[in-house]
Amino acid sequence: MESRSETEQLRQWWTDTLAGNTDAFNDIHKALFDGLYYYASKLLNDNGLADDAVQELFVKIWTKRNSIGNLEKVKPYFFTVLRRQILNQLRSLKLRELKIKMSVEPDICFSIEEIIVEKETEESLHTKLTALLNELPARQKEAIYLRYYEDMEYKQIAEIMNVNYQSVLNLIQKALNKLRSEQLLAVFLAAVFICE
Known part of the structure; x- marks a missing residue:
């Protein structure tokens, strides 16, 4: 579970990001990248595509930050956007080599x-x-x-x-x-x- 201080820190960085502070956005990137990357790699079963998906997520959120506005829960928002982005990508590209069922339900493999x-x-x-x-x-x-x-x-x-x-x-x-x-x-x- 996210600690209260982590949640508050992410929220503060997001507020600073809305004001155009690139350092604050970089702090969010550093704090969330590993978890997002791991999640994406489990959904995609491909580390290269996972890295691309997470980088695309950060670019998309940065460019749309003003329309997103204030966020109470930054971490769940990033995970939600990443999941939707990946599912939309899989639907539109119909990537058979990823062995994703037509229902496009992610298949997370545990090692x-x-x-x-x-x-x-x-x-x-x-x-x-x-x-x-x-x-x-x-x-x-x-x-x-x-x-x-x-x-x-x-x-x-x-x-x-x-x-x-x-x-x-x-x-x-x-x-x-x-x-x-x-x-x-x-x-x-x-x-x-x-x-x-």
């Missing part, structure tokens, strides 16, 4: 290294947990990623995914139930909190 610290669990648990997460529907994987890897609140996830709050709760609950039914929920939660 073993991202889920469990190798020294903490046996290799068989790594493999089983990774396989189970990758079997989740795309929307559930995306909700799990935003909640546990980007530390976003349910309301922020709902805004980013363009669904209602209850849908986010349902998506995450279904994913956790699947893990629970496979007796891997404790391993998953331990891995998430160990990595923090």
Whole structure:
């Protein structure tokens, strides 16, 4: 979850950006780039395209900053715009080589290294947990990623995914139930909190 001071700092940088302060916008770029890039790379499964998408996002937001106006929550706004931009790009280009379904639901792949610290669990648990997460529907994987890897609140996830709050709760609950039914929920939660 974003800390209050981080939220306030981002909001202040955004206010300064609206006044034309390029240094403040650069500070936003530094603060958010890594998370946005990682999210884009999971949606696109291509690091080069992810980098391009994030750079395009910052250019677009800079040029339209005055029409955007004040933002209460800067980080969720950037994630939402990035997600929409990527989905629109995928729809318009119909990139088959990215193996995105026609419904254009992003497919976030979890790797073993991202889920469990190798020294903490046996290799068989790594493999089983990774396989189970990758079997989740795309929307559930995306909700799990935003909640546990980007530390976003349910309301922020709902805004980013363009669904209602209850849908986010349902998506995450279904994913956790699947893990629970496979007796891997404790391993998953331990891995998430160990990595923090």
